[in-house]
Structures are given as C-alpha cells and as structure tokens.
Amino acid sequence: MAKLIAWTEEMSVGVAILDEDHKRIMKMINKLHAAMQEGKGRDIMADIIHDLFVYINLHFETEEEMFERTGYEGTSEQKAQHSAMKVKSLELKQSYIASPESIAPIEILLFLKDWWLGHIMHTDKKYAPFLNAHGIR
Numbered sequence: 001m002a003k004l005i006a007w008t009e010e011m012s013v014g015v016a017i018l019d020e021d022h023k024r025i026m027k028m029i030n031k032l033h034a035a036m037q038e039g040k041g042r043d044i045m046a047d048i049i050h051d052l053f054v055y056i057n058l059h060f061e062t063e064e065e066m067f068e069r070t071g072y073e074g075t076s077e078q079k080a081q082h083s084a085m086k087v088k089s090l091e092l093k094q095s096y097i098a099s100p101e102s103i104a105p106i107e108i109l110l111f112l113k114d115w116w117l118g119h120i121m122h123t124d125k126k127y128a129p130f131l132n133a134h135g136i137r
Contacts, residue, residue, distance in 0.1 A: 004033035005113055011120055014128040015066070015136050021059040022120055028052055029112050032105060041105030049096050049108065053089050060086070067127070070134040074126055081123055085115060 005026050012019050028051055035044045060082040067075040088111070096103050131137075 003030045004109070005029060005117065012128075013120070013124045014132050018059075018063060018066075018124070021055075021062065022116070022124075025052065025055065025059070025112075025116055028055070029109065029116065032109050032112075036105050036109065041109075042100070045096065045100070045103070045105055045108065049093050052112065053093050056089060057086065063124075063127075066131060066136055070131060070136065072127055072130050074123075074130075078123060078127070081119060085119075088115075 007023050007026060011022065013022070028048055032041060032044065032048045035041045064075070064079060064082065066072070067078060072078075092103065092108065092111075
C-alpha cells in the first residue's frame with residue numbers, strides 16, 4: 001500500500017532527534033491513510049488523535065528547548081505556529097470526544113499532512129543552519 005507521504009532527505013532539518021520526531025509523526029499520518037484505504041479509518045481515529053496530540057506536544061517542547069538554549073532568533077515565530085497547532089489539535093480531540101461522527105478521517109488526514117509538510121519545509125528548515133552552527137546535529 002502506498003504511503004501518503006514519504007520521508008526524503010530534502011525534509012531533514014539536520015538535527016537527528018527532530019528528524020526522527022518528524023518521521024514518527026509522518027508514520028502516524030501514513031497509518032491513518034492506510035487504515036482509510038482499507039475502510040477502517042474510523043477504527044483507529046481515536047488512537048491517532050490521542051497519539052498525535054501527545055507526541056506533537058513532546059516534539060514542540062524538544063524544539064523550543066533547543067531554541068531557548070541557543071538563542072534562535074525565529075523562536076517567537078516557531079512558538080506561535082506551535083501554539084496554533086496545539087489549539088487546533090486540542091479542538092479536534094475535543095470535537096472527536098464529544099461526537100466521533102462529526103469528524104471525518106479525511107479531514108484529520110489532510111489537515112495533518114498539509115500542516116506538517118508545510119511546517120517542516122518552510123518553518124523548520126529555517127532553524128537547521130542555526131542549530132547546526134551551535135553544535136546541535
């Protein structure tokens with residue numbers, strides 16, 4: 001079964017732990033996609049929503065700690081985007097808990113794919129040279 005998104009070296013931010021986080025999040029997105037292709041998207045939505053909510057918060061904490069430690073000048077932009085994603089994730093989680101049928105798996109899938117790819121390729125790529133110059137690889 002084809003993956004919705006596949007990791008490429010072009011996506012690397014040059015920091016191993018953050019690349020691994022990004023790969024793990026992509027695996028979760030692909031897991032939902034695979035389940036949807038089998039007609040079982042709704043069966044795993046609760047787990048995917050929960051796992052992503054927990055994991056992205058841990059990932060954002062890791063990134064933000066690195067930014068604070070190194071004095072990264074793009075910290076406020078990153079934190080703003082992280083905050084917006086946390087709010088949206090919490091809204092999706094709460095909506096799903098309140099009414100599982102109110103959210104379609106495709107809605108979650110497309111939101112996650114578009115947000116993560118955009119965030120990695122346009123925002124996260126900006127910090128790579130800075131963190132690398134400060135010895136974080």
